[in-house]
Amino acid sequence: NAGVTQTPKFQVLKTGQSMTLQCAQDMNHNSMYWYRQDPGMGLRLIYYSASEGTTDKGEVPNGYNVSRLNKREFSLRLESAAPSQTSVYFCASTLGQTNQPQHFGDGTRLSIL
């Protein structure tokens, strides 16, 4: 019963470096999401994927790219990391139908120096 698995759990980057955050779910969910959580700002949606093969921007997509590799996996890439991207990143998934709860991973804590 792994649910939603995120890797890595922690990462420190230097400004300008690139990195990909990985997310995988084993619940056969159709929709997947990437959020960032910052103090005082709450959870904000970065990108989402309604179904395999589709992705779309959320509330704060600038500086990020995503790939829905297959039904299980949804990755988030920072091409050139900036200190403003220091945050905790959460991946979530849901069946994709009305009134289904979202299931979250434990997060990736990312610091950019």
Next chain:
Amino acid sequence: KQEVTQIPAALSVPEGENLVLNCSFTDSAIYNLQWFRQDPGKGLTSLLLIQSSQREQTSGRLNASLDKSSGRSTLYIAASQPGDSATYLCAGPRCARITQGGSEKLVFGKGTKLTVNP
């Protein structure tokens, strides 16, 4: 645009007390409202989802209500325990209807940090 607000930001109560957490939203066309729990250093765990056709949902000592007309939802915790200490977040759909094949984008409140003291 949906906005979700939770007051207070923090709450401290003695063990055994019954308590209510509040959540307000701006778009009354909301079709569901979700409550989550977040423990320190962890992700969110779904507690209850109330559909617009329902007025409340119950799970153990938790009871969540939804009043669309007033734009409010409450999470009632009975007989609180130290293990209930966590941050509780509510979230509603960003749009009045699901789009793009069923993907549901949520707007989250900033949460209420609950501390239950032994």
